[in-house]
Amino acid sequence: MHPKALIDESANLIEQVFKFEHPADAVVSRYFREHRSLGPRERATLSDTVFTILRERLKLEWLARSGSGSKWRRLAILAFPGDRDFLKSALTDAEKAWLDTSLAVTDADLLVPHRHNLPEWLAVALRAQVGAEFDELAQSLNRPAPLDLRVNVLKKKREAVLAELKQAGLVCVPTPYSPLGIRLQGKPSLSKVPAFVQGEVEVQDEGSQLLALLLDAKRGEMVVDFCAGAGGKTLAIGAAMRNSGRLYAMDTSGHRLDALKPRLARSGLSNVHPLAIAHERDDRIKRLAGKIDRVLVDAPCSGLGTLRRNPDLKWRQTPETVAAQARLQTAILNSAARLLKPGGRLVYATCSLLQEENEVVCEAFGRSHTDFDPMPVLGLLQALKVADPDTLCSGEHRQWLRLWPHRHGMDGFFAAVWQKKA
Numbered sequence: 001m002h003p004k005a006l007i008d009e010s011a012n013l014i015e016q017v018f019k020f021e022h023p024a025d026a027v028v029s030r031y032f033r034e035h036r037s038l039g040p041r042e043r044a045t046l047s048d049t050v051f052t053i054l055r056e057r058l059k060l061e062w063l064a065r066s067g068s069g070s071k072w073r074r075l076a077i078l079a080f081p082g083d084r085d086f087l088k089s090a091l092t093d094a095e096k097a098w099l100d101t102s103l104a105v106t107d108a109d110l111l112v113p114h115r116h117n118l119p120e121w122l123a124v125a126l127r128a129q130v131g132a133e134f135d136e137l138a139q140s141l142n143r144p145a146p147l148d149l150r151v152n153v154l155k156k157k158r159e160a161v162l163a164e165l166k167q168a169g170l171v172c173v174p175t176p177y178s179p180l181g182i183r184l185q186g187k188p189s190l191s192k193v194p195a196f197v198q199g200e201v202e203v204q205d206e207g208s209q210l211l212a213l214l215l216d217a218k219r220g221e222m223v224v225d226f227c228a229g230a231g232g233k234t235l236a237i238g239a240a241m242r243n244s245g246r247l248y249a250m251d252t253s254g255h256r257l258d259a260l261k262p263r264l265a266r267s268g269l270s271n272v273h274p275l276a277i278a279h280e281r282d283d284r285i286k287r288l289a290g291k292i293d294r295v296l297v298d299a300p301c302s303g304l305g306t307l308r309r310n311p312d313l314k315w316r317q318t319p320e321t322v323a324a325q326a327r328l329q330t331a332i333l334n335s336a337a338r339l340l341k342p343g344g345r346l347v348y349a350t351c352s353l354l355q356e357e358n359e360v361v362c363e364a365f366g367r368s369h370t371d372f373d374p375m376p377v378l379g380l381l382q383a384l385k386v387a388d389p390d391t392l393c394s395g396e397h398r399q400w401l402r403l404w405p406h407r408h409g410m411d412g413f414f415a416a417v418w419q420k421k422a
């Protein structure tokens with residue numbers, strides 16, 4: 001495609017994404033479906049351009065205040081990922097001069113918000129938590145995430161899968177913390193890799209693997225994955241149960257649970273029972289009250305721990321949406337807790353970095369549920385033989401799991417664990 005047309009396509013797509021009516025990846029996918037003539041290289045260029053702008057929005061919008069043409073065209077030029085000479089062949093002389101001046105700007109010329117590229121409310125909340133580490137955190141949130149796999153222990157051991165993947169030409173290493181994880185170099189397509197086709201591995205961020213491990217589900221138990229979605233953690237829990245017992249995968253989104261079905265088929269699991277519920281107080285949940293050994297609440301949240309993958313979330317979330325999520329999280333956690341039998345384990349998790357969705361929700365739960373004893377995550381990670389467990393925990397009693405992209409190279413996750421008193 002001629003660079004002029006490519007810049008025009010980028011500008012159109014950026015304008016659509018920046019309405020922030022839908023997640024950016026959904027808007028990009030729809031655009032590609034509606035523009036079938038775009039080839040793989042053009043799609044990669046458009047997608048890279050859009051995600052760079054979402055990551056570096058404040059800096060690029062500041063640079064785009066000068067220049068000519070529409071704001072979307074200026075952003076498309078500034079974020080163009082390909083060859084500079086190829087790009088310049090599509091520009092006017094004035095645009096070329098403006099681009100050279102813009103590219104000469106260094107970090108020292110930028111104001112603080114143009115360096116961290118976070119909305120002010122979020123920058124304030126994160127700085128309050130990590131203090132001097134804030135710049136490092138902000139930078140890590142703007143770097144793309146690696147591609148991690150989880151080994152399906154039902155089918156193979158990690159060493160065997162690593163050897164198989166290397167044989168298939170992939171560059172990979174064990175993940176530093178999860179005993180089940182493999183980190184790939186780059187973003188290779190997995191659709192034809194035998195280990196993937198045969199269900200020996202699933203795509204799952206290392207942090208998500210640790211959350212499923214914290215539930216520590218055992219053979220023959222009754223387990224509920226309360227917010228199962230498309231079942232990333234369900235599959236890990238089902239394998240830990242060695243395909244025995246009964247694992248209910250609940251969610252209010254039947255559409256998401258449908259996406260679990262092909263993954264279940266590949267995984268070889270037959271102990272999973274998907275259950276679409278209307279809301280967290282659904283009658284089907286009441287019928288299971290007091291009967292369940294372990295419950296995972298992987299709560300709906302702001303997703304602000306996943307900015308490496310979903311940079312649009314920092315522009316789509318607000319203090320008001322976060323407060324609404326915290327109310328829903330509290331309602332879901334209270335309802336899910338009723339499922340547990342005496343001695344049962346409850347795990348609450350989010351992929352948010354904000355205390356409001358994490359410690360604050362859990363401290364309130366602890367105050368109102370004196371029939372639940374907190375289980376410090378540090379001891380649980382030690383028992384699971386996770387490397388460097390102390391660095392993964394926070395709180396006075398190391399009771400919380402706290403994963404940070406800049407410290408651990410994982411998405412930002414939080415978890416708390418309780419045991420229902422016998």
Ligand SMILES: C[S@@+](CC[C@H](N)C(=O)[O-])C[C@H]1O[C@@H](n2cnc3c(N)ncnc32)[C@H](O)[C@@H]1O
Binds near residue numbers: 208252279300301
């Ligand atoms: C963080 S996602 C779950 C991700 C999933 N556990 C995984 O590992 O792939 C949160 C899920 O909660 C679901 N959800 C939202 N409100 C809910 C409710 N009231 N009760 C149960 N699930 C709910 C959403 O549909 C969404 O799939």
